[in-house]
Amino acid sequence: DARVTQTPRHKVTEMGQEVTMRCQPILGHNTVFWYRQTMMQGLELLAYFRNRAPLDDSGMPKDRFSAEMPDATLATLKIQPSEPRDSAVYFCASGFVDGVYNEQFFGPGTRLTVL
């Protein structure tokens, strides 16, 4: 049963610290998405990759957030420096997007708390 995995599941850190979240997409999927979920804003798309190439990161605060996909089995989302307003649940999702099969499969999320 293939699943998207994310680490860590929970992270508590202090303002100003660097945070790195990791995602292992489902093998064979060509597209990886990063979302943020908060009570106020709901689900927001931060960035996404296709075949490891970044396609759109317009949803991310550019000065502090960065997303990379160093290889097909790993996507990372980094926040440096972190701020209390970054507290949220961050989800990674992957899918094989070809115009026919377009559903996305979500990981369990990383719950980030910035004090």
Add this chain to the structure above:
Amino acid sequence: GNSVTQMEGPVTLSEEAFLTINCTYTATGYPSLFWYVQYPGEGLQLLLKATKADDKGSNKGFEATYRKETTSFHLEKGSVQVSDSAVYFCALSDRSNDYKLSFGAGTTVTVRA
């Protein structure tokens, strides 16, 4: 642009009651439509989908029919259980937006025994 509007919650029901969550959409292309479910403390799971007009998606007793004429994709279940308590998201994707998902705000459903 694409957008999804779904019925605001929260919705509270008794076990075995009928559930309907309304969802309407606006899309520039010919979208695929989805319902995702999020159980407490978990990520979103695909519940069902439909890719063309009049398609009916179904799973775990839930159904939704793609209605192009009314641009709707309402979710229904005839007899809910306590285990159906979750947040339900309607979503769409199409080629005009490179198949990114556009989500509704989510509807929280609580089923009481």
